Amino acid sequence: MSTIKIAIDGPAGAGKSTIAKAAAKALGYVYIDTGAMYRAVALKVTRQRINTQDTQQVCALLDELDITIKYKDGTQVILLDGKNVTQDIRLPEISKGASEVAAISEVRMKLVEIQRKLATKNNIIMDGRDIGTYVLPDANLKIFLTASIEERAIRRYNEMIEKGSSCSLDEIKHDIILRDEKDRNREFAPLKVAEDAIVIDTTGNDLEKSIDKIINIIKEM
Numbered sequence: 001m002s003t004i005k006i007a008i009d010g011p012a013g014a015g016k017s018t019i020a021k022a023a024a025k026a027l028g029y030v031y032i033d034t035g036a037m038y039r040a041v042a043l044k045v046t047r048q049r050i051n052t053q054d055t056q057q058v059c060a061l062l063d064e065l066d067i068t069i070k071y072k073d074g075t076q077v078i079l080l081d082g083k084n085v086t087q088d089i090r091l092p093e094i095s096k097g098a099s100e101v102a103a104i105s106e107v108r109m110k111l112v113e114i115q116r117k118l119a120t121k122n123n124i125i126m127d128g129r130d131i132g133t134y135v136l137p138d139a140n141l142k143i144f145l146t147a148s149i150e151e152r153a154i155r156r157y158n159e160m161i162e163k164g165s166s167c168s169l170d171e172i173k174h175d176i177i178l179r180d181e182k183d184r185n186r187e188f189a190p191l192k193v194a195e196d197a198i199v200i201d202t203t204g205n206d207l208e209k210s211i212d213k214i215i216n217i218i219k220e221m
Contacts, residue, residue: 006126006141008125011129012180018207020127027215029123030071031126031127036078040085041101042100043080045058059107092165108189112135119136132196144193146201153169153172160172
């Protein structure tokens with residue numbers, strides 16, 4: 001019996017992970033946060049004191065890369081070299097590094113192999129930037145989530161404040177603009193809307209409304 005694959009793509013701060021995670025829980029699907037996997041690569045590279053834009057040195061680490069996804073009480077846990085790094089990969093500097101290592105085709109191919117295998121084992125909702133266009137082009141449903149840059153920056157700012165992190169709204173907005181540019185212009189599997197995707201702009205919507213909308217679309221497919 002084939003599994004059901006839901007692809008949710010969109011730029012940084014569009015609410016992909018939060019919405020996909022909630023929808024997966026409500027529907028009994030497995031949630032796969034591909035962005036967390038790239039963050040884990042960036043964390044490993046950073047800890048090795050390697051420049052995240054140094055393609056040669058980053059690729060040299062891929063053979064020893066050990067990223068495992070586990071689920072505890074329905075929540076995804078990221079293990080890097082056997083250690084839980086679920087919180088560490090959310091630091092702002094790791095977010096920037098994730099975008100840079102994601103632009104390296106060898107990194108993407110390594111992680112895409114893992115992601116595709118996960119999609120064959122369970123009904124899944126997978127979010128990222130190239131899920132519908134590259135990772136799962138055969139997905140049963142493709143959704144592209146977006147929101148204004150201002151709203152995405154405010155969401156990320158509030159998220160960081162709630163976690164007790166010191167941050168600047170202007171800096172977050174600047175980082176989002178730079179990440180959008182890198183994601184859309186990278187040579188390999190750039191961020192773009194799949195031809196058969198449903199585009200949803202969440203600007204002005206509260207989280208619950210966005211989650212309900214996604215769940216209803218999935219139920220009706």
